[in-house]
Amino acid sequence: MRKISLSKLDALFEEIAxxxxxxxxxDTKAGAKFxxxxxxxxxxxxxxxxxxxxxxxxxxxxxxxDFKMEGKNIEVIDTRSESEDFVLFGVRxxxxxxxxxxxxxxxxxxxxTYYQNRREHGVILSLACTKLVExxxxxxxxxxxxxxxxxxxxxxxxxxxxxxxxxEKGQKLMAALESVTQEADASAVDAQKELIRExxxxxxxxxxxADAFGDGKTSEFFDAPxxxxxxxxxxxxxxxxxxxxxCQCYDIKDFNTGHGVKRFRCWDSCMYSEFTKxxxxxxxxxxxxxxxxxxxxxxxxxxxxxxxxxxxxGCGRCVAKCPIQMNIVKVMKKLGGREND
Amino acid sequence: MQEINCEVLVSKAAELLEKGxxxxxxxxxxxxxxxxxxxxxxxxxxxxxxxFVWNDxxxxxFSKYLIKETGKSENKVLVFLKPCDTYSxxxxxxxxxxxxxxxxxxxxxxxxxxxxGKVRQSAEGIAAVREEGGKVVVDxxxxxxxxxxxxxxxxxxxxxxxxxxxxAYDELLGEEGEVVSSARFDEVEKLERxxxxxxxxxxxxxxxxxxxxxxxxxVCPACTCEKCVFDNPxxxxxxxxxxxxxxxxxxxxxxxxxxxGRCTDCGECSRVCPQHIPLHxxxxxxxxxxxxxxxxxxxxxxxxxxxxxxxxxxxDLEPAEAVERGGEHA
Numbered sequence: 186m187r188k189i190s191l192s193k194l195d196a197l198f199e200e201i202a203x204x205x206x207x208x209x210x211x212d213t214k215a216g217a218k219f220x221x222x223x224x225x226x227x228x229x230x231x232x233x234x235x236x237x238x239x240x241x242x243x244x245x246x247x248x249x250x251d252f253k254m255e256g257k258n259i260e261v262i263d264t265r266s267e268s269e270d271f272v273l274f275g276v277r278x279x280x281x282x283x284x285x286x287x288x289x290x291x292x293x294x295x296x297x298t299y300y301q302n303r304r305e306h307g308v309i310l311s312l313a314c315t316k317l318v319e320x321x322x323x324x325x326x327x328x329x330x331x332x333x334x335x336x337x338x339x340x341x342x343x344x345x346x347x348x349x350x351x352x353e354k355g356q357k358l359m360a361a362l363e364s365v366t367q368e369a370d371a372s373a374v375d376a377q378k379e380l381i382r383e384x385x386x387x388x389x390x391x392x393x394x395a396d397a398f399g400d401g402k403t404s405e406f407f408d409a410p411x412x413x414x415x416x417x418x419x420x421x422x423x424x425x426x427x428x429x430x431x432c433q434c435y436d437i438k439d440f441n442t443g444h445g446v447k448r449f450r451c452w453d454s455c456m457y458s459e460f461t462k463x464x465x466x467x468x469x470x471x472x473x474x475x476x477x478x479x480x481x482x483x484x485x486x487x488x489x490x491x492x493x494x495x496x497x498x499g500c501g502r503c504v505a506k507c508p509i510q511m512n513i514v515k516v517m518k519k520l521g522g523r524e525n526d
Numbered sequence: 527m528q529e530i531n532c533e534v535l536v537s538k539a540a541e542l543l544e545k546g547x548x549x550x551x552x553x554x555x556x557x558x559x560x561x562x563x564x565x566x567x568x569x570x571x572x573x574x575x576x577x578f579v580w581n582d583x584x585x586x587x588f589s590k591y592l593i594k595e596t597g598k599s600e601n602k603v604l605v606f607l608k609p610c611d612t613y614s615x616x617x618x619x620x621x622x623x624x625x626x627x628x629x630x631x632x633x634x635x636x637x638x639x640x641x642x643g644k645v646r647q648s649a650e651g652i653a654a655v656r657e658e659g660g661k662v663v664v665d666x667x668x669x670x671x672x673x674x675x676x677x678x679x680x681x682x683x684x685x686x687x688x689x690x691x692x693x694a695y696d697e698l699l700g701e702e703g704e705v706v707s708s709a710r711f712d713e714v715e716k717l718e719r720x721x722x723x724x725x726x727x728x729x730x731x732x733x734x735x736x737x738x739x740x741x742x743x744x745v746c747p748a749c750t751c752e753k754c755v756f757d758n759p760x761x762x763x764x765x766x767x768x769x770x771x772x773x774x775x776x777x778x779x780x781x782x783x784x785x786x787g788r789c790t791d792c793g794e795c796s797r798v799c800p801q802h803i804p805l806h807x808x809x810x811x812x813x814x815x816x817x818x819x820x821x822x823x824x825x826x827x828x829x830x831x832x833x834x835x836x837x838x839x840x841x842d843l844e845p846a847e848a849v850e851r852g853g854e855h856a
Contacts, residue, residue, distance in 0.1 A: 215802040246767040318651045418565040422741035451767035508798035510562035
């Protein structure tokens with residue numbers, strides 16, 4: 186483990202930025218946002234960025250390929266280029282875990298090479314949370330905010346930043362940072378972890394449990410009468426899905442440019458009326474069915490297909506951002522408590 | 527003067543349920559936290575006693591919910607309306623979007639709702655929020671109790687409240703307020719004083735943050751098309767992806783045009799934007815222009831009124847007289 190004084194963070198960022206494109210959360214008018222570091226930009230103290238870090242691997246819009254038409258010939262143009270090496274600094278434990286959720290979708294055979302390209306070139310420097318807030322419930326999904334995953338795990342104490350390489354990628358980066366960091370023992374970090382875990386235990390949602398959900402529970406919840414009441418105020422906007430670090434649905438479309446075709450993909454949302462519309466029509470006709478899809482996907486379908494792993498990481502963004510404050514916590518409490526009623 | 531608190535509203539609702547005036551109540555349901563309140567329908571006094579809430583975070587405008595709710599039954603639904611909600615209520619009636627006969631509207635006074643985003647800027651880890659001696663007291667997870675000035679926590683739409691007076695109701699709780707003179711066009715005037723290029727840069731900075739979640743459209747009481755053109759794959763403009771970094775202007779400017787003359791300036795669009803885009807400024811510019819070109823008009827002040835831009839008078843302004851273009855992007 187190595188450390189650097191907080192007063193020298195700029196030197197650390199400068200050193201990283203010499204070899205990698207460095208992105209970190211900075212404060213903006215609209216809240217914290219990942220931006221490319223340059224001299225003068227400072228690390229935000231915010232717990233969460235408004236949009237999650239998934240954009241770096243699964244951007245909201247990307248061009249997949251172009252088609253050029255000349256007479257009867259169609260030329261297919263591969264628009265991919267090798268991603269540059271980049272570092273994501275300050276990713277919270279919940280968001281790091283979301284990458285595993287996305288990996289299982291995009292890296293399963295056949296791997297999505299667009300995603301894979303970015304994933305291979307990205308180095309994750311996670312940052313343990315210090316002040317969790319009332320909307321946090323990562324612990325519900327077995328995530329430890331005191332001990333995030335990542336290529337390098339960082340802890341910020343009052344005066345220093347501690348960095349601990351966990352993977353080969355992380356070690357390679359840390360080797361390049363030897364000149365600005367110094368050897369450190371783990372005692373300050375251990376004390377910090379204890380404090381964070383104490384704080385996690387005291388959170389209002391600390392006892393929220395996902396035990397009722399998971400692998401194979403489809404028939405138990407699909408026809409639950411509660412969906413109707415839970416969904417009645419849902420506006421059908423996609424805010425929850427767009428700020429969610431684990432939502433991974435997309436749409437692929439062709440855009441006629443007038444002299445060819447651009448095939449692009451963009452985020453889609455199960456909240457939308459035309460989502461997964463097929464030639465036979467619309468499989469989910471009402472907002473109740475669309476609302477149910479989102480939560481069943483997070484709590485039942487995804488874990489059923491992925492060894493019990495839930496596709497919610499408890500970051501709380503949807504809790505904070507839903508215009509009508511209907512969220513996964515309320516859904517879990519209502520449905521998870523059914524057996525005890 | 528009677529203080530209008532949660533108990534008064536619950537008693538009123540219980541009384542109307544009991545008398546059979548209504549068979550259900552559109553109200554605010556308590557959430558996990560003091561601030562996360564969800565619109566909900568209550569069917570009995572017991573349900574009301576268990577979960578109905580009325581506090582500083584009941585900001586959601588219920589008028590739009592009446593479209594769906596009145597379609598569910600032949601019976602009347604009770605709705606509690608704050609002054610600004612009543613303007614949307616009238617506007618929706620003007621557009622024949624729900625059946626007035628199926629609604630029993632109770633007006634409730636409003637001193638402005640709080641913006642939880644502003645509370646969060648001053649308090650980390652919100653355990654509880656309450657009002658104490660005119661102050662907002664926030665119990666926090668880390669810093670004990672913090673006392674904050676209420677005024678500093680109001681959203682822009684409440685700071686610039688246009689009316690404490692209800693534009694419609696069957697029954698009113700508390701005393702009626704007045705239409706107030708607000709400074710709601712000040713920000714618009716600031717934008718008008720910019721050069722066209724500065725203004726373009728301002729809107730580019732704001733609108734390029736848009737993530738196209740459509741919350742502004744979906745919450746808007748003036749946006750009630752059965753199928754939005756932007757949701758229709760057959761329209762040719764259905765679009766979840768921006769072709770360039772500023773394509774979002776198209777969505778927002780078209781939407782602002784679409785609701786011009788019908789927008790009551792309720793401010794829900796800005797309340798729900800996860801990216802804090804001041805969308806209400808676009809609508810206010812349209813309102814201000816309509817006022818200055820055609821005479822003062824407030825959408826929703828009266829049910830059945832005709833907005834100047836859907837009305838015709840022989841001395842109406844010619845389009846060319848209204849527009850002065852300039853700047854690099856003209």
